[in-house]
Amino acid sequence: MxxxxxxxxxxxxxxxxxxxxxxxxxxxxxxxxxxxxxxxQAVFPDAVVACEKAQSSTPFKWNGGKQTAAIGLNSVKLNKDTIIASYTLVADSVYCDYDPIKKKADIGSNFLERE
Structure with missing residues (x-):
């Protein structure tokens, strides 16, 4: 019992x-x-400005774009000490990855293959 x-x-x-x-x-x-x-929400305006100013053979036009979407905040952990953040926007099939830490935009890049 x-x-x-x-x-x-x-x-x-x-x-x-x-x-x-x-x-x-x-x-x-x-x-x-x-x-x-x-x-x-805090990163979005900076990302739009940086993506529109980024130099590329394919221009990124968020304002005036026909199909725009914010994919959002992503991160990749390369090792136990390094995490890379990226905010991704798409405008008319042109992808732009914005790094909120470095305040740098890369158009048409593959986020997973960046340095």
């Missing part, structure tokens, strides 16, 4: 722990989504 009570208590504690874990994960993901949206 004591063994059954101990097992029931352990199962209840396990269920409560899993429930608490899922709740904390849900709250953290919501906060991260909010922070990401805030950062994207």
């Amino acid at each position: 004591t063994f059954q009570r101990i097992m029931i208590a352990l199962v209840i504690l396990l269920a409560a722990g899993l429930g608490g874990s899922f709740y904390m994960n849900w709250k953290t993901l919501n906060q991260l989504r909010t922070v990401k949206a805030f950062v994207e």
